[in-house]
Amino acid sequence: MRKIEKIIIHCTATPPESNIGVSEIDAWHKEKGWKGCGYHYVIKRDGEIQKGRRVEEIGAHTKGFNAKSIGIALVGGVDKNGKAKDTKTKKQEESLRALLGELLREFEGAVVLGHRDLDKNKECPSFDVKEWFYA
């Protein structure tokens, strides 16, 4: 197993009414020439947790930080005009907390943060992950 230092939260930059999941993301990421969904987990609007890439495999989600991290994407993150907006649902929050609890038991000492904390040019995932998780 590779070493996991960070668990990085993303959004799919889709509007709230767009009820997509791992199969759509898989298709988009294949279009980019990647080997399918770059995230390890996708959390749908209704809170369903879907598995993307295997955790043992390096993801494709945060430039420069993929080797030692796990990527989780929340479906949503923009308004109907494509502008960054915190659109996460209560169900998504519950699922994310449960998933993070499990992952942190397995990968002790890993830090939870948002994509934008590692790339100042990004707004992803459209909310302050550290404040949400650790406050």
Ligand SMILES: [Zn+2]
């Ligand atoms: Zn992101």
